[in-house]
Amino acid sequence: MSAALLVLALAACSAEAPRATPRTSTPAPSAPGATGTADLTPVHPVAEPVVIASGLQAPWSILRLPGGATLISERDTTRVRELLPGGSLRVAGTIEAAQPNGEGGLLGLAFLADEAAPGGAGWVYAYFSTATDNRIERMPLAGSPGSHTLGAPTLVLDSIPRAGNHNGGRIAFGPDGLLYATAGDAGDPANAQDLGSLGGKILRLTPTGGVPEDNPFSTVVYSFGHRNPQGLAWDSRGQLWASEFGQNTWDELNRIVPGGNFGWPLVEGQAGDEAYIDPQQQWSTDQASPSGITIVNDTIFMASLRGQRLWSIPITGPSSTTEPTEWFVQDYGRLRDVVSGPAGTLWFVSNNTDGRGSPAAGDDRLFQVVVGP
Structure with a gap:
């Protein structure tokens, strides 16, 4: 079966590929697909996933680099591992300042191409927990695919509240060239409504940590x-979407608007209260517990931890989505992140070695699945 699926995956790479919206790669000068000329027919998995790497330890973020290399963060080891041809892995670097505890540790990765960076390639950004806070640092990327290394870190942003849980941790460059980060409430719900706290927020900053002039609260x-x-x-219109863990009732998919109040802890899920922005979609917590998302052909794909499945949610307009569809329910355990893979594919990673899952042989694993209309 695996050989046949690999042939199918290779065939998909040579065909016209679904249009992917990069999540953590080089920022685009404008929103992908903004011209309206791209084929944005919704896509979904059309084959069974195949394993392309195994033996990861609590992986958190998949970062595909413009040059073809792939880096994967490991939460508890604080290692950044590079995927090699054939599926083997090597250590590209370790985030020395990271201090794992509970849900904290080395979390999200992002990349910014920059010829002025040491080495001339660009910067790898990392969101991680220290003993006292969550913070973002960036490191120059050196070497070539198969031998990448990370240089000395530079602080981008610190003082994001941290705790044993609710640390957020996803980072991504948007089509505006700015860095976005998700910050959890760090177990203190009051942080989310306190504009003086970085907890319970989505953050937007310049590549060096400054405040963009058009941010809503300065x-x-x-x-x-x-x-x-x-x-x-981000979708083809440049609209930002975010997934969010609820408490005991509803997990959420939100369409993010600048300055928006999404209600926690005063409301959870679709409350119908005009004072807050309702999520576009909601799920019971046993069906989702969502982590990473990516968008291909204006179809949102969402990795789910407790739900142990991949969700697809087509976007139907500037602010609307259609009914979600679930895939691979309980087939691969907890799923932490999903990204656009080589042409015509998705990559997603299991997260069964994080202390909450039930590891299978080879866990944790990186999977590839062919997608199409």
């Missing part, structure tokens, strides 16, 4: 009232 805060958002992606 700080790095972009939206607030979040509990524990962990997914960020």
